[in-house]
Amino acid sequence: MLKGDLKHRTGPYRFYAPVYDRIFAPSFSEGHRNMYRLLNLSKGDRILEVGVGTGVSLRYCPEYVQLEGIDYSDSMLKQARQKQDKGKIGRNVNLSKMDAHHIEFDDHTFDHSLVAHALAVVAKPEVVLSEMKRVTKRSGRICIVNHYSEKDGLLLNLWNPFRKILGLGEKVNFLELVENCGLEILEERRVNRDSASIIICMVPFESRTQ
Template identity: 30%
Template structure:
């Protein structure tokens, strides 16, 4: 694991016990609805969730699919395991870095991630891994916060990004849509209901 990845992992390990509480207000106000919408598009027999975190997406898992979920933070994954056992969620959990997935090419019908690529040190490398393990004709579904298209707001986001990154391990100025477009997907769709800074992206391999 690179030095950057180790630093980000350590930040999430530190935040793991408090993570659900820290995001509780936004989760109830906005994120939960967006997660539900994202997961409503998941399809196929085998689904990979990247960046499972504390298991916030567990309520939206489809009943008719095998779910594999990974995270690179041992402490976040432990929180997810506790929630899995408490709520009896059918999911295979694994400790893994999205930048180096330990899965064969063309393994999953849907690969899905929510608010993950803000914290991946090399996002294009991670996205290429998602493309690699996705089956031909399969889909990658992403819910991500991105750099604003408003120049003044973008300047402020860039200014405060080092502070946010050092505190929480997440970047607030990523241009994730451009990173997805740099991968060889056949088609890329952005949900028209997406806001300026939160995008729902569907990419077809």
């Protein structure tokens, strides 16, 4: 991913970061809580959260796992680091600045991976999901939380370019994305009335890395 494009994508988060937890996070909390719960994490698991943002989801991350949270926005990461300094995020969490299109971990490093409300924001969701698949162990689970609608209404289509400019994400067909990436869908469920859904998928046992 070109540095200019990355800056352009994550630039708006400079403005959202200070108010993110108050404006966006409340409607995301059901999804955040459920994504950690549905993964059935075990003691000592290594977990990756992509696009961790201000770390608002991490209040639901159990202390018995080791979590790597990555994001490309300095402003969003600053908020997350402040939470950690105040003890609101545990020391079992490591936060790093990283482009999700080039995840700097070896193949099959993590037991499971998560991404919440970030896969529709990145430039190439298919590349990011492939990277998550590469760094997740075989038979490990990948949890995707996002607002999405299968409907193709005129208003949604008109709103889409503005969402992109505002850094709020584009319309993504998540089920197609997951299938094209060669992941097995284990579960799909609605988390709230706001059309936020969770997809839990699994890295197939015979999965190869390119």
